[in-house]
Amino acid sequence: MIKGLKAIEESQVALVVFSENYATSRWVLNELVKIMECKKEENRQIVVPIFYNVDPSHVRHQRESFAKAFAKHQSKYKDDVEGMEKVQRWRLALTAAADLEGYDIRQGVESENIQQIVNQISSKLCKTSVSYLQNIVGIDTHLEEVKSQLKLGINDVRIVGIWGMGGIGKTTVARAIVDTLVSI
Template sequence: MASSSSSASNSQDRRRWKHDVFLSCMIEDTETRFTRSLVSGLKNRGIFTFRYARLEHGDSVLQELSRAIEGSQLALIILSTKYAESSRCFKELEKIMECKDKSGLTVLPVYYHVNPSDVRNQSGRFGDAFAEHVLRYKDQGMQMVQGWRTALTAVANLKGWHIRDGDESEIIRQIVNDIASKICKCTCSFSLLDVGLEKVSPYLR
């Protein structure tokens, strides 16, 4: 009975997933060579990434992003100085960490030319950018900003990659391989449980 229940639960989880990877980053960062190469590398492995597109603003976009996060197997967060300038990024981050705690979403941070300790403590260049939000929202109550602080501290305690100066291609390769292995493990598990050995995941081919 326990095995049957586990198989049914896994099957439901698989149907819920609409995206392989949710990419959380400042929109300007998506134009960097690093991010473009990373997304391209994932695509070449058959892993497709949901990215924010600057189409419109407002609650409807935030709701769409929340649904995309809930429907993703893995969240990849590019933490940059520009990331700290965006309230939309922080709202994404808070939702990502919520899904990590509630549904086991896999979360992988990338520290892009920022120090992990600065993210954890909201200090340094990252802290300078974050301080602008503190000033902006001080008259609207600090509960939202405190939620962002909590999410930043939590994500900074996760294992990730620290991008500094130099050739980024090797780190991109490592990130793509790591994500591919995690996506593969999830998909393989469901394939073997749900459809048997004849219809295995395309990631195994």
């Protein structure tokens, strides 16, 4: 559980896939609480709820299968004050996550829905990652040089090595190339 929570803390994006049996797992609900905490804290994690064959209002208001799962959780913790507080945190996290802009993929072609989600997340990540390049003096020259070496118009595999002494910006140039190629 500790490794999972650390991974959540270090993530830029959290996809929360709500399914019919989502609320039956205490472990998953604890992770959701952590995700929502990370969204509020300084790391400002992007949280994208995905409603997979479940009505978003059932998640938001804990109805249907969510109501059944919470009835079991409450009966398990009925004599435990800390347990009931945990159940309340789960409820609040579910409501908060369901209130976020997300995807209801009960209809449509599943692969198209997935592609739409990937495109949205990629665009959000590219916006955040490319923004750091604006203040780097002289990066454009290096980017153009590497792009010319890649010969992007040719549909072929290319490998370019970036070498030099430590601290001169090799990693920054490589990240910038990846960021600009992803946005093409």
